[in-house]
Amino acid sequence: MEIFDFYRKDRWPHVFCPGCGNGTVMNCFYRAFSELDLPLERTAFVGGIGCSSRIPLYISSDALHTTHGRAIAFATGLRLSKPDLKVVVFTGDGDLGAIGGNHFINGCRRNVDMTVICINNNIYGMTGGQASITTPHDFLSTTTPFGNKEYPFDLAELAVAAGANYVARWTTRHVHELTKSIKTALQKKGFAFVEVISQCPTNFGRRNKMADPTQMLEWFKESSVRRDKVRTAAVDHFDLNMAGQITIGEFVDRNRECYEELIGVEKHG
Amino acid sequence: MRTPRGEYFLQGNEACVEGAMSSGVRFFAGYPITPSTEIAEGLAQRLKGTNGVFLQMEDEIACISAIIGASWGGTKSMTATSGPGFSLMQEAIGYAAMSETPIVIVNVMRGGPSTGQPTRASQGDVMQTKYGSHGDYQVIAFAPASVQEMFDLTIESFNYAEKYRVPAFLLSDAEVGHMRGLLSVPEQLKIVDRKEKGLKRADEAYDVPDDLVHPFPTFGKGHKAMVTGMTHAEDSRIEPEDVKTHQELVKRLSEKILKNRKDINKWELVSPGSKTMIISYGSAALGPKEVAAKDERVGLLRLKSLWPLPEEPIYEVANQCERILVCEMNLGMMYWPIKRVALEAGCKKVELLSKIGGEPPTPSDVRHKLRGMGAI
CATH class of the missing domain: 3.40.50.920 (Rossmann fold)
Incomplete structure (x- = not known):
């Protein structure tokens, strides 16, 4: 499929700022999707509220742009009522991990067949740069003008613990690995979760001495450590900051029976 | 699987389950809450072995979100709750009104505010039904007073939700939900299905003019549907800054209900x-x-x-x-x-x-x- 057939050209220009990581993730997703030769008209895209949650509206297929935090709950209903549809959720750190945290962990646990891609830019970008649940410790935002005193969530480890069938984390610096993981996630039966650490130069980088998106990509490159080669003890993995590291890689790849199989809904067609 | 013709001695909440089954409900998501729980329990039983899905979610927000998602998959969807759960559902009630998603919400009202009287009847949620979510919108709500009406008005809730693409409410209460009485189910039931984009069926939903209620673009049928809770134009394009688009959309959402008051009211x-x-x-x-x-x-x-x-x-x-x-x-x-x-x-x-x-x-x-x- 040609890239311009994949997107809704009539919806452009898009809302993303120059240097935003969303374009990179969209490109990787398109590449994975078209290399697998999946039918676009049999795929529905679901988003919550936020920058990354706008992506479904730019893809040339059925799109459900929902309320803040509830994308996985909407996607669960859609998928179970129409099991012949592939369901892909685009979400962000605030949408998925803060307001939608309960739906996220229960989605992993329920293991309904869907691919969830979380673009984690460590900030509330659309509302102008407030601290999120993944803002690293001591970093600046408009709501943490003296440094963030909280510690960030590790969304990927959370998904592993909650029972997702596939979990991977990459950054926008790791486009090949990311594309490969999205491919695996799209083929995976059950709940597949791909977290992408992404740059928001406008609202995160600018306040943290990385106003140039390339500086952020450099930061990703330098702090990324493969999960099997992490520098600190497992207990410190969550400490995603400059002094620490960004744990990347495939976290889990397993084949628990998905919910559709367990309740026999796939036969409905 | 609809309820066979006959006479039954049932509880109000059980009659609601039968009404939903007879309407063709194919998706139910619920969360346990007194005094509505029998509806979830009943549908967990009744949907088994059909091509329907019963789902217990993590909270009421997830329940209503799931049934909206299911409705876009083209199935008749419903949830049932009571006061505190109803309060949680408000954000998605506004979403359903804005995105014009047909869903049915049963509220077996209990005494509030807050946890209040879980086992006691009240009618304290009637204003919340209409005004609970932010912004201007109209909904359809029925108030049953007997076991028979729990059945009949559940069917009407589905029919009108489908006909006008709107959230419809069955505002029952602990008294009606838990009373036992006779239910008479006739041979013929009037069931309305939503008008689908690109289809023409002999169904009264198609009699409503398209400029008032747009045909429903079911997911997975190549319509490239774009569903959003943001202000959107006729072609679903997001236009949150456009004054005229917002005026036209929000006025139509109200008018499609208010102009058809005579058709809806009972x-x-x-x-x-x-x-x-x-x-x-x-x-x-x-x-x-x-x-x-x-x-x-x-x-x-x-x-x-x-x-x-x-x-x-x-x-x-x-x-x-x-x-x-x-x-x-x-x-x-x-x-x-x-x-x-x-x-x-x-x-x-x-x-x-x-x-x-x-x-x-x-x-x-x-x-x-x-x-x-x-x-x-």
């Missing part, structure tokens, strides 16, 4: 033309009904639908009587819109019998109040 009249008329609904109307049946000086207008406000029957009743008594199980909610219509109709004496605490007003409560008004 009521029962006992002794019309009486000098004193009681206006009531749900289990609060049971005491007044007994009084009106025995006392010729008193009549009753029992509203079977609450939203959109049945202005025509209220106006007609108010136009012909000397005084009105509004009877409800809250501190006066429907009293105010009813009084507004009554004043417009020229009836100046509109009083309120309000009873909270969980017991519906008894016939003697009603007679006592009527004596105080000089009506009997």
